[in-house]
Amino acid sequence: MADESWRLPSSVQQLAASTQEPPRQYLLREQEPLGGNLAGTEMPEPIPTIDLGLLSASNDAEEAAKLRSALQTWGFFKVSNHGMETSLMDSVMTTSRDFFRLPLEEKRKYSNIIDGKHFQMEGYGTDQVKTQDQRLDWSDRLHLKVEPEDERNLALWPIHPKSFRDDLHEYTLRSKRIKDDVLRAMAKLLELDEDCLVNQFSDRALTFARFNYYPPCPRPDLVLGIKPHSDVYALTVLLMDKDVAGLQFLRDGTWYNVPAVSNYTLLINVGVTMEVAISEPQVNFSHIRVDTDKCMYSSFSPAQIMTNGILKGPVHRVVTNSEKERISVAVFYGLDPEREIGPIAQMLTEDRPARYRKMKVKDFLAAHFEHFSRGERVVDSLRIRSRKKVSLVNFNQDFQEKVMMHVESSRDAHSRLLDENVESCLELSHVDFDFITRVLLGGLQEEKALLKQAFLWSTCVGQ
Numbered sequence: 001m002a003d004e005s006w007r008l009p010s011s012v013q014q015l016a017a018s019t020q021e022p023p024r025q026y027l028l029r030e031q032e033p034l035g036g037n038l039a040g041t042e043m044p045e046p047i048p049t050i051d052l053g054l055l056s057a058s059n060d061a062e063e064a065a066k067l068r069s070a071l072q073t074w075g076f077f078k079v080s081n082h083g084m085e086t087s088l089m090d091s092v093m094t095t096s097r098d099f100f101r102l103p104l105e106e107k108r109k110y111s112n113i114i115d116g117k118h119f120q121m122e123g124y125g126t127d128q129v130k131t132q133d134q135r136l137d138w139s140d141r142l143h144l145k146v147e148p149e150d151e152r153n154l155a156l157w158p159i160h161p162k163s164f165r166d167d168l169h170e171y172t173l174r175s176k177r178i179k180d181d182v183l184r185a186m187a188k189l190l191e192l193d194e195d196c197l198v199n200q201f202s203d204r205a206l207t208f209a210r211f212n213y214y215p216p217c218p219r220p221d222l223v224l225g226i227k228p229h230s231d232v233y234a235l236t237v238l239l240m241d242k243d244v245a246g247l248q249f250l251r252d253g254t255w256y257n258v259p260a261v262s263n264y265t266l267l268i269n270v271g272v273t274m275e276v277a278i279s280e281p282q283v284n285f286s287h288i289r290v291d292t293d294k295c296m297y298s299s300f301s302p303a304q305i306m307t308n309g310i311l312k313g314p315v316h317r318v319v320t321n322s323e324k325e326r327i328s329v330a331v332f333y334g335l336d337p338e339r340e341i342g343p344i345a346q347m348l349t350e351d352r353p354a355r356y357r358k359m360k361v362k363d364f365l366a367a368h369f370e371h372f373s374r375g376e377r378v379v380d381s382l383r384i385r386s387r388k389k390v391s392l393v394n395f396n397q398d399f400q401e402k403v404m405m406h407v408e409s410s411r412d413a414h415s416r417l418l419d420e421n422v423e424s425c426l427e428l429s430h431v432d433f434d435f436i437t438r439v440l441l442g443g444l445q446e447e448k449a450l451l452k453q454a455f456l457w458s459t460c461v462g463q
């Protein structure tokens with residue numbers, strides 16, 4: 001039987017304690033998309049800080065303008081006056097640190113690998129390894145579902161340190177209030193009803209807490225703590241290590257360092273689900289500017305176009321350092337997995353009818369995680385040449401399946417397939433035959449993958 005041990009990487013913490021040379025799988029590859037200089041650049045201005053108390057109590061115009069600008073430029077911001085006590089943040093950080101300091105056997109009681117072989121999202125370990133050449137991240141994590149409360153899997157909630165469960169419970173309650181305040185402020189900016197965004201999160205909506213642990217790394221010039229990504233859920237509340245920096249955000253092709261400050265900071269950023277959920281109905285993907293040659297991530301996402309540039313699920317990564325461990329606690333707010341996402345009804349008008357089929361949140365998440373392991377974003381898989389009118393979203397499921405079947409199997413059949421479908425394609429506007437033909441006839445691996453991803457995306461936004 002084939003050796004499948006690569007699927008089960010060891011704890012990075014343990015590795016860090018025993019090696020001076022990180023194994024090959026952790027090293028950045030040459031020409032890696034978004035690789036480049038890991039040192040990052042200092043931010044040209046302090047991180048925007050939004051006084052959440054002021055904004056929610058009085059809808060202060062100046063604070064609202066700051067929020068708008070933060071979302072338009074960086075896609076993330078700090079919150080102050082948010083109601084979470086420093087003592088609670090301190091407790092959560094201390095408890096997290098204490099958990100990661102436990103012996104490996106103790107932590108493994110909460111392992112995310114079942115029966116020694118099957119990966120599950122929740123629990124202690126590393127991210128899923130899907131392929132043998134996947135580049136691995138220099139971090140361990142504990143990932144727990146915290147909401148809905150009746151879906152908590154307490155068997156995976158550590159009993160040591162003793163205060164872990166109570167702290168996390170309390171932290172979840174406080175964090176939710178912050179999330180709701182932020183969503184109300186965003187709704188106002190988007191000129192939606194104040195509770196419109198809050199109401200997207202039903203009592204079945206998923207919330208995850210993720211405790212990230214980055215041990216010191218002997219090769220910080222070559223190894224990332226977390227690869228570039230956008231958070232998949234709708235909104236993230238991130239509690240940062242107050243002593244050790246590492247987080248970087250991408251803006252216009254440059255990586256900017258988020259500095260550590262001496263007090264606890266809560267950082268908020270929008271996730272990809274929000275991009276889709278807030279989607280304006282008539283996206284013209286031809287506006288997506290992509291530099292295919294340099295393999296850069298697009299600096300536009302549908303949400304930006306849809307909301308006139310207000311929302312952006314920022315791409316970020318974490319770099320390592322050779323001296324100090326680093327911890328962060330992210331709370332990810334998602335929607336009910338059984339729910340469908342698509343344009344919010346309030347954003348539809350007679351002139352702008354919904355164009356996109358809806359998709360279940362759980363299918364969207366599955367597509368995302370498939371991309372994440374390869375270091376890609378679902379949104380960015382639409383690497384379409386500019387100025388072309390392309391709307392792959394208009395292909396129906398049947399056509400997508402046929403195309404993929406043929407792409408995978410015989411080349412000769414491609415043109416026939418195209419002929420067969422010309423009629424149905426023509427009925428739909430915005431089809432770029434040039435693109436499709438190139439993919440089908442060219443047989444290029446990269447293009448095939450692209451098409452596949454585009455189809456995944458198309459099922460996300462639907463028609």
Ligand SMILES: O=C(O)CCC(=O)C(=O)O
Nearest residue numbers: 210212231247318328330
């Ligand atoms: O550790 C950090 O600062 C960021 C972590 C992160 O991006 C994530 O967990 O998605």
Ligand SMILES: [Fe+2]
Nearest residue numbers: 229230231316
């Ligand atoms: Fe993240």
